[in-house]
Amino acid sequence: QSVLTQPPSVSGTPGQKVTISCAGSSSNIGSNYVHWYRQVPGAAPTVLINWNNQRPSGVPDRFSGSKSGTSASLTISGLRSEDEADYYCAAWQEGFYVFGSGTTVAVL
Amino acid sequence: EVQLLQPGAEVKKPGESLMISCEASGYNFSTHWIGWVRQMPGRGLEWMGIIYPADSDMRYSPSFQGHVTLSVDESTNTAFLHWSSLRTSDTAMYYCVRSSVSTMTNSPPDYWGRGTLVTVSS
Numbered sequence: 001q002s003v004l005t006q007p008p009s010v011s012g013t014p015g016q017k018v019t020i021s022c023a024g025s026s027s028n029i030g031s032n033y034v035h036w037y038r039q040v041p042g043a044a045p046t047v048l049i050n051w052n053n054q055r056p057s058g059v060p061d062r063f064s065g066s067k068s069g070t071s072a073s074l075t076i077s078g079l080r081s082e083d084e085a086d087y088y089c090a091a092w093q094e095g096f097y098v099f100g101s102g103t104t105v106a107v108l
Numbered sequence: 109e110v111q112l113l114q115p116g117a118e119v120k121k122p123g124e125s126l127m128i129s130c131e132a133s134g135y136n137f138s139t140h141w142i143g144w145v146r147q148m149p150g151r152g153l154e155w156m157g158i159i160y161p162a163d164s165d166m167r168y169s170p171s172f173q174g175h176v177t178l179s180v181d182e183s184t185n186t187a188f189l190h191w192s193s194l195r196t197s198d199t200a201m202y203y204c205v206r207s208s209v210s211t212m213t214n215s216p217p218d219y220w221g222r223g224t225l226v227t228v229s230s
Contacts, residue, residue, distance in 0.1 A: 002152060032214065033216075035216040037153070037217075039153075043222075044203055044220040044221065044222055044223055045145075045153065045203070045220055046220065047208075047216070047217070047218050050208065050216060050218075056218070086152075088152065088153050090153075090155070090216060090217075092214040095167055096155060096157070096167055096168065096169045096170070097155035097169075097214075097216070097217075098155065098169075099145075099152060099153040099154065099155060100152070101152055102152040102153070
């Protein structure tokens with residue numbers, strides 16, 4: 001059972017905006033940065049958002065992150081078919097990292 | 109270019125020992141924490157632990173402490189994940205990851221290896 005809670009799945013049509021939530025506690029999200037990863041089936045995860053809301057070079061600006069209190073969210077604006085993947089949040093917790101339970105994004 | 113090279117697969121029997129490797133290149137190996145993430149079949153990501161190559165300082169997730177051991181060989185820029193006695197429940201993909209910020213313990217993983225699929229079956 002993951003320490004960070006995410007919805008199992010979200011879906012949308014092309015062009016829509018979807019948001020993935022990540023709920024934690026004061027010992028992880030509440031006191032540390034949140035990071036987001038994307039994993040296409042059969043491949044290794046790649047970093048999508050660092051330090052709550054920073055996009056690494058090469059990540060489209062359709063992806064944005066935010067954090068408030070003990071929760072965080074990832075927003076995909078202008079959903080595209082290639083955004084179908086699993087998305088994970090992560091945060092430091094008292095000496096080690098914890099990942100979210102993962103959210104599968106489906107493009108209808 | 110940062111690269112983390114891992115063997116593709118290992119097949120072992122329960123009770124056997126195993127060490128898998130991760131050969132790093134393209135950056136200063138000694139000053140970035142390097143670690144491992146487990147993904148069981150059809151499941152999510154689980155952070156296992158990290159090691160600092162310069163002094164072998166380690167951090168383990170409580171879920172994995174005592175069952176696996178991390179080590180490094182600075183002379184070959186290689187990190188290792190070791191089991192002394194495998195269980196069938198260790199069947200999973202294991203990703204090698206580099207921590208993004210030099211010397212910073214709690215910096216997030218940025219580069220990921222392609223993963224080593226470990227299958228434990230009698």
